[in-house]
Amino acid sequence: MRLALRELRRRPGRFVAATAILALIAVLLMFLGGLLDGLLDSSTGAYRAQQADVVAYSTSARRSLPRSRIPEDLRALAAKAEGVTAVGGLGTLQVAARPSDEPQTRDLISTVLIGYELAPRGLPSEPPPLGSVIADSSITADGVREGDTLLLGAGRVPVKIVGLVDDTRYAGQASLWGSLETWRTVTQQLRPGQAAPDAVQALVIRADGSPERAASRVEEATDGALEALTLDEAIDAIPGVSQQRSTFNQIIGVTVLVALVVVALFFALVTVERISLYGVLKAVGASSGTLFAGVVVQAVVVTAVAAAIGAGLAALLDVAIPPGSIPFALSASRLVLSAALLLVASVVGCAFSLRRVLRVDPAAAIGA
Amino acid sequence: MSGTDGKGGEVTSTEPALRMEGVRKTYQVGDEEVVALDHADLTVASDEIVALVGPSGSGKTTLCSIAGALLSPTAGKVVVGGRDITEFSARELTEFRRTSVGFVFQSVNLVPFLTARENLLVVDELGGRKGDAKAARARADQLLEELGLSDRAGNLPGQLSGGQRQRVAIGRALMNDPGLVLFDEPTSALDSHLGEQVVRLIRDEMKRRGTAAIIVTHDQRITGYADRTVEIEDGVVEG
Numbered sequence: 337m338r339l340a341l342r343e344l345r346r347r348p349g350r351f352v353a354a355t356a357i358l359a360l361i362a363v364l365l366m367f368l369g370g371l372l373d374g375l376l377d378s379s380t381g382a383y384r385a386q387q388a389d390v391v392a393y394s395t396s397a398r399r400s401l402p403r404s405r406i407p408e409d410l411r412a413l414a415a416k417a418e419g420v421t422a423v424g425g426l427g428t429l430q431v432a433a434r435p436s437d438e439p440q441t442r443d444l445i446s447t448v449l450i451g452y453e454l455a456p457r458g459l460p461s462e463p464p465p466l467g468s469v470i471a472d473s474s475i476t477a478d479g480v481r482e483g484d485t486l487l488l489g490a491g492r493v494p495v496k497i498v499g500l501v502d503d504t505r506y507a508g509q510a511s512l513w514g515s516l517e518t519w520r521t522v523t524q525q526l527r528p529g530q531a532a533p534d535a536v537q538a539l540v541i542r543a544d545g546s547p548e549r550a551a552s553r554v555e556e557a558t559d560g561a562l563e564a565l566t567l568d569e570a571i572d573a574i575p576g577v578s579q580q581r582s583t584f585n586q587i588i589g590v591t592v593l594v595a596l597v598v599v600a601l602f603f604a605l606v607t608v609e610r611i612s613l614y615g616v617l618k619a620v621g622a623s624s625g626t627l628f629a630g631v632v633v634q635a636v637v638v639t640a641v642a643a644a645i646g647a648g649l650a651a652l653l654d655v656a657i658p659p660g661s662i663p664f665a666l667s668a669s670r671l672v673l674s675a676a677l678l679l680v681a682s683v684v685g686c687a688f689s690l691r692r693v694l695r696v697d698p699a700a701a702i703g704a
Numbered sequence: 705m706s707g708t709d710g711k712g713g714e715v716t717s718t719e720p721a722l723r724m725e726g727v728r729k730t731y732q733v734g735d736e737e738v739v740a741l742d743h744a745d746l747t748v749a750s751d752e753i754v755a756l757v758g759p760s761g762s763g764k765t766t767l768c769s770i771a772g773a774l775l776s777p778t779a780g781k782v783v784v785g786g787r788d789i790t791e792f793s794a795r796e797l798t799e800f801r802r803t804s805v806g807f808v809f810q811s812v813n814l815v816p817f818l819t820a821r822e823n824l825l826v827v828d829e830l831g832g833r834k835g836d837a838k839a840a841r842a843r844a845d846q847l848l849e850e851l852g853l854s855d856r857a858g859n860l861p862g863q864l865s866g867g868q869r870q871r872v873a874i875g876r877a878l879m880n881d882p883g884l885v886l887f888d889e890p891t892s893a894l895d896s897h898l899g900e901q902v903v904r905l906i907r908d909e910m911k912r913r914g915t916a917a918i919i920v921t922h923d924q925r926i927t928g929y930a931d932r933t934v935e936i937e938d939g940v941v942e943g
Contacts, residue, residue: 617815702772
């Protein structure tokens with residue numbers, strides 16, 4: 337072990353190439369992870385902010401929020417389900433907005449107007465009055481400030497921004513949180529066919545006990561007319577979320593595999609170079625375990641240094657990327673996870689050299 | 705002269721450093737059995753220096769490897785420093801080599817990125833340093849001084865001459881205070897003048913410590929420094 341660390345210290349040049357390649361892989365891994373987190377954050381914020389256990393859609397909507405319609409009578413049935421403590425309606429309208437001071441602008445802002453009853457995190461329990469909304473803070477990247485008025489849709493229905501809230505985007509769009517009444521009024525004006533006076537699109541439900549049980553109780557109480565999902569299931573059901581997650585995780589998996597191959601090849605070469613030295617060390621009493629532990633220690637140190645460099649570069653990227661340009665969110669947990677994946681890959685990569693170390697015959701040191 | 709009482713701890717003046725009885729070593733090459741060593745008997749007294757000579761392929765390397773616990777015999781009995789190592793497992797042989805025998809190899813195989821002093825300490829470190837680190841360092845310094853290398857203790861092998869490197873290798877072989885040291889062609893990489901110096905040093909060091917040695921060699925001049933010369937040919941020991 338000490339021998340391996342001494343070699344790293346005294347012959348750093350030998351390990352520079354492997355460290356550099358692994359550092360590039362590390363930064364790629366962290367960048368990909370940051371993109372995934374950024375994309376997911378921008379798609380799921382409105383749901384993650386919900387302080388609820390269950391989200392219910394009409395069964396015929398097949399887990400699609402825009403298609404779902406829940407009339408008053410079904411809502412009443414759901415509210416009576418065992419363990420349910422609170423039910424709130426949710427209505428959404430995806431709509432392009434333009435600032436009222438630049439109504440001719442060609443750059444429309446993609447927004448989603450969300451009417452709520454049960455307040456998500458960061459929002460007042462009493463929704464803002466008719467015609468007012470609290471906007472997701474990401475909208476400031478488009479130059480919109482608190483106090484501004486936005487004109488929604490082709491009908492240019494005005495809503496005033498009376499506050500900002502963080503991390504509540506939905507499907508990549510800035511959310512505008514208002515009352516159900518605001519949502520109904522705007523929908524009535526822009527898409528008269530879609531508006532129903534008493535219906536909502538979804539129910540957010542608070543309940544006692546496990547969310548899974550609460551979900552099945554709501555479904556039973558409504559005789560299957562509602563499909564109730566736990567909050568996590570509902571997040572996964574947001575269009576694109578599970579696809580984004582699986583696509584990025586596959587790319588991340590391949591990248592980790594590349595790191596594993598780099599470590600495996602590098603240390604396989606190093607081990608081949610050391611065969612006569614290992615023979616001598618075995619002859620003077622080193623066990624295969626001690627020698628292999630040295631290889632693992634070197635791989636772990638090289639990878640840890642590379643991961644640290646990668647994390648530094650990823651942090652620089654985070655600073656360099658202008659807010660709102662691409663969805664990139666770098667978190668400490670993502671950096672730690674990426675480093676941990678690389679370390680596991682490096683240890684597994686070393687394992688390919690184990691057989692070679694085991695096969696070194698100490699008797700070969702004599703008569704060589 | 706009394707024997708060493710090193711980490712092996714079982715060498716006494718009456719016990720020979722090595723006793724091989726009817727040792728046979730065969731290898732399977734395809735369907736054929738190749739005999740590398742045939743019923744070899746060899747006893748080396750506790751402070752004896754034996755020169756082992758023979759042509760290439762005669763089996764002297766095999767004999768040396770079996771005596772040094774690098775190989776297990778196919779048949780026969782091997783007792784080193786009073787311990788019967790014939791039936792030792794690979795793990796036990798590794799441990800035995802670390803604590804009870806010393807090796808000096810043909811090509812000077814020092815660890816290139818360690819200083820002379822660290823090359824001596826490597827034996828101690830490889831064993832997970834069960835002993836006293838301070839004592840090991842003191843022993844390394846003492847050996848380097850005895851071998852005339854005090855001022856070279858901090859030098860890497862690349863900064864040492866061939867003779868100095870060979871002396872470091874001898875120091876490494878003596879670190880565990882072995883009862884038996886095996887030298888594999890110790891002068892083959894040195895010119896005749898240096899070679900003779902190194903052999904004289906080997907003899908002086910072994911005799912001063914009362915340590916037994918087997919020196920495998922082609923070099924006729926070396927045999928003059930040995931107490932006894934054993935010849936080996938076609939796997940048969942004649943001495």
